[in-house]
Amino acid sequence: MTFSSSQKAGYRVLKQDEEGEPLMIRKAHSSCQRGLWLVSILNITLFIWTISSIAFGDIAKRRVRNRPLNEVNTYSPLLEEIDIQFYTTRVNGSLFNDPPTIWRDPPSNEVDAAWDEIAKIELFTVSGDEVRRMGKDPGRTAQAPESWGLGADRHIVQLDGQHVLHCLNSLRKYAHYDYYYRPQYGDKLPALHEAHKSHCTHILLQALTCQPSVNLITHDWMEEQKHPWPDFNIERKCQNHDAWIEYQSRKKITTEQWRTIPIPDNVVKLPLLPQLGDMEDPGDHRRV
Numbered sequence: 001m002t003f004s005s006s007q008k009a010g011y012r013v014l015k016q017d018e019e020g021e022p023l024m025i026r027k028a029h030s031s032c033q034r035g036l037w038l039v040s041i042l043n044i045t046l047f048i049w050t051i052s053s054i055a056f057g058d059i060a061k062r063r064v065r066n067r068p069l070n071e072v073n074t075y076s077p078l079l080e081e082i083d084i085q086f087y088t089t090r091v092n093g094s095l096f097n098d099p100p101t102i103w104r105d106p107p108s109n110e111v112d113a114a115w116d117e118i119a120k121i122e123l124f125t126v127s128g129d130e131v132r133r134m135g136k137d138p139g140r141t142a143q144a145p146e147s148w149g150l151g152a153d154r155h156i157v158q159l160d161g162q163h164v165l166h167c168l169n170s171l172r173k174y175a176h177y178d179y180y181y182r183p184q185y186g187d188k189l190p191a192l193h194e195a196h197k198s199h200c201t202h203i204l205l206q207a208l209t210c211q212p213s214v215n216l217i218t219h220d221w222m223e224e225q226k227h228p229w230p231d232f233n234i235e236r237k238c239q240n241h242d243a244w245i246e247y248q249s250r251k252k253i254t255t256e257q258w259r260t261i262p263i264p265d266n267v268v269k270l271p272l273l274p275q276l277g278d279m280e281d282p283g284d285h286r287r288v
Helices: 005-010 030-063 067-071 109-118 128-133 160-175 191-210 241-251 255-259
Strands: 011-016 022-026 086-090 124-127 154-157 218-220 229-231 235-239
Touching: 109 160, 124 128, 124 241, 128 154, 160 191, 160 241, 235 241
Parallel strands: none
Antiparallel strands: 011 022, 086 235, 124 154, 218 229
16 A cells, blocks of 8 residues: 655544545644744743843943952952052063163162152951951961951951062162172171072062963064064053052051061961071061
């Protein structure tokens, strides 16, 4: 028994007639239509959900304060408290101090005052919970006494970026040894200063390789030079460093508070570094 192509495509066997021939009826379309409606509804729902997720995701991203900095930094409460603005500038990459800038001038009281201002480190406090989010144990970190009026569970911190600038300023001074150190120490630095110089070199290396610049330096031809001359005067996008200075200045504890901070009872103390123990007078590391 054979069926025509139209019968195969559009009919199904229901029963046989009196002569034994199969009777064909057109397939019911109701179940197919229900399936198509279901698929359509699911597709529309998925489309609406996708668009909503993208829209709300973009809104959420815009609402995250300092989102670009959060993506390249571990947790810092500072990023939740102030808005860091970016600006585009052209680097002064001249080989000689022309155009002149105070940052490259030889040592003087005026130069020292400028460097001390831009590289100053102020101490301030954060909560124990913020210390945990920074990956540290607040049970071990130094707390500010409640007598300072800052409240309980306040832990002493400083800005890492300012420490890096402090190290750059320290290496500047070591580079001008005759001006800063020879009058007091002669030809040989004390061991603590040698350690500090090595420490600061390594700190700068780690800072620069952790977030290296990806900007490119072009080259120009220069008269009487056999090879192209690098043009270090590149454009860079920078953070507003003044915001960091203002923040730490606003939150800082005083020099007198730091100088007279009492050592609490039952605090966790780190063992003395053996190298410090070998020195006649290790003193306060902040003095270097």
